[in-house]
Amino acid sequence: MRMIIVGAGALGLLYGARLAEAGMEVVILTRSEEQATLLRKEGIRLTKRDGAQSRVSVQASTIDSYVPDALRQEDWIWLCVKQVHLSEHLLRQLGRLTAAGCSVLALQNGIGHLDLLGKVCPKEQLNAAITTVGAMRIDDHSVHHTGSGAIMFGSWPKNEEKASKPQKMLLKALIGAGIEGKLSNEMENVVYRKLLINAVINPLTGIFGVRNGELSADPSRLRWMKALHEESERILIHAGMTKDADSWDQLLHICEATAGNQSSMLRDVLAGRTTEIHWISGGIVSLAKKMQVPAPMNEAVLTLIQTLQTN
Structure with missing residues (x-):
């Protein structure tokens, strides 16, 4: 092989x-x-x-x-x-x-x-x-x-x-x-679950300029995480993802387990490279538009990362 x-x-x-x-x-x-x-x-x-x-x-x-x-x-x-x-x-x-x-x-x-x-x-x-x-x-x-x-x-x-x-x-x-x-x-469900994690950790670490573990350690950033997670999960469930009662706890565990890591989006922002925001937050925004449901948090982080890319 x-x-x-x-x-x-x-x-x-x-x-x-x-x-x-x-x-x-x-x-x-x-x-x-x-x-x-x-x-x-x-x-x-x-x-x-x-x-x-x-x-x-x-x-x-x-x-x-x-x-x-x-x-x-x-x-x-x-x-x-x-x-x-x-x-x-x-x-x-x-x-x-x-x-x-x-x-x-x-x-x-x-x-x-x-x-x-x-x-x-x-x-x-x-x-x-x-x-x-x-x-x-x-x-x-x-x-x-x-x-x-x-x-x-x-x-x-x-x-x-x-x-x-x-x-x-x-x-x-x-x-x-x-x-x-x-x-x-069940790869569609698996892909959506990974997207849910990426949609919270990647843009927020890129916006705040912090490693994964620092994201959940600050009360203000934690509120951003919670709001973005709730919105993204709602949209993805609407699109066909099965609901998981532990998804928020799993997200926090991932931040803790990868506390010292820089997300790929943060590395791209710091290096001045084009990020994957269009296919992560932008992907969720596209799904929301197709289903005619609101996605203000994802639209906000999409705009913020796009702005950072052009500066």
């Missing part, structure tokens, strides 16, 4: 290193030839949660220059780029790779990307995925595994049939690499 990882950010490097360490064939596809050359020469430098370091050899190429030899149905394409990078050009390249029958694992935050991917990937090959693992990219070939977590995946759209052979093989490969993997037939 070959793992083709599109995107050499924190998640791409972390999962690429862990899978390669377990003896799997891993190909990292980058945007730049400079990063691909560095990865071929130096490998991935992985700092584990206990501080131990290792250097992991991988194959690497740019997505434009990659010419695979005999892709097989059991091969997997891990899509680890942010939604902002899902350009028409990249989608065409993905269509080229999936023509051989290999499956796609889409690890983007927010919503909307799966509709785009469905236009270039046969539905039986498209899988939604969410991960709760913590990772921080140090440089173009170095990554720090900052927090434990699982990866959950399943067919998109929902497939009532039993798990496919490629899905079973991927689950076995994850377990063999020491990665907690779960196969779900």
Whole structure:
């Protein structure tokens, strides 16, 4: 089984290193030839949660220059780029790779990307995925595994049939690499639940400029969290998410468990990069408009992050 990882950010490097360490064939596809050359020469430098370091050899190429030899149905394409990078050009390249029958694992935050991917990937090959693992990219070939977590995946759209052979093989490969993997037939609900968490933590840490644990530690910020959570949960339940009585407590636990982490949106704001706000808060606003329900809190944080992006 070959793992083709599109995107050499924190998640791409972390999962690429862990899978390669377990003896799997891993190909990292980058945007730049400079990063691909560095990865071929130096490998991935992985700092584990206990501080131990290792250097992991991988194959690497740019997505434009990659010419695979005999892709097989059991091969997997891990899509680890942010939604902002899902350009028409990249989608065409993905269509080229999936023509051989290999499956796609889409690890983007927010919503909307799966509709785009469905236009270039046969539905039986498209899988939604969410991960709760913590990772921080140090440089173009170095990554720090900052927090434990699982990866959950399943067919998109929902497939009532039993798990496919490629899905079973991927689950076995994850377990063999020491990665907690779960196969779900309810990925729409899983995606909405992850969106609910991201819709509170990501924009508010970006607006207030604080780490995850500092968000809930301040009474004023806690009120923002509560209001944003209540509104987002109401909209997502209206859209089809099942209600979970413990969702607020789960959100607080995540902030506590990842207290020292900077959210990806905060890092993007600090670095002056385009954030994923359009697909997170903007995704909830779009759902609210379709259902003709109000979303003032999500509209507010969407506007605030967009303003920070332009300054």
